[in-house]
Amino acid sequence: MEDAELEKIRKARLDQLKAQGGGGPGKAGGPAGAGGQDQAQRQQAEAEARQSILNQILQPEAADRLGRIRLVKEQRATDVENRLIMLAQSGQLRSKVTEEQLKELLNAVAETKEEEKIVVSRRKGWADDDDDDLFDL
Known part of the structure; x- marks a missing residue:
């Protein structure tokens, strides 16, 4: 039973990737409303499959x-x-x-999110505010 649900998730994900790649219905020549409805159904099915797996584990x-x-x-x-x-x-x-x-x-x-933080340190340039006092006469 677990394998069938995993297979269902894989199939839904494969369909989603195909649709994003431009090969799915609604991308080229199909009605926009039908493509959006298919995508909404796929997302709903994927969400249900994810929830089912999470309930099991x-x-x-x-x-x-x-x-x-x-x-x-x-x-x-x-x-x-x-x-x-x-x-x-x-x-x-x-x-x-x-x-x-x-x-x-x-x-x-x-912890992995904290490691991904980027710190930007700016170097002082030649025209910084600190150097303004050098030009006062």
Whole structure:
């Protein structure tokens, strides 16, 4: 049963990638309304498949915590969900994820986000405000 749902997600993702690549209906010559409706249906099916997988791999407490995180930081929740689904698809999850394991994963995602920060340091140029006093006579 789990393999069928994973296959359904893969198929939905493949369809989505084909549509983005320009080969899907509605891109060239098809009615725009029908293409938008197909895309909305695909997104709905993908969301349902993701939720189904998450329900299978998360304990209820962990699912509740992830839902609360989604209310505050949607992107972080999506990143954690993607990582959980990837772990499940690769067979690295042996049991349902507990709330403590979810906290550890959240901390890991937060640490990687902190590492990605970019610090811009500007060098002083020849015409800085600090040098204005040199021209006063």
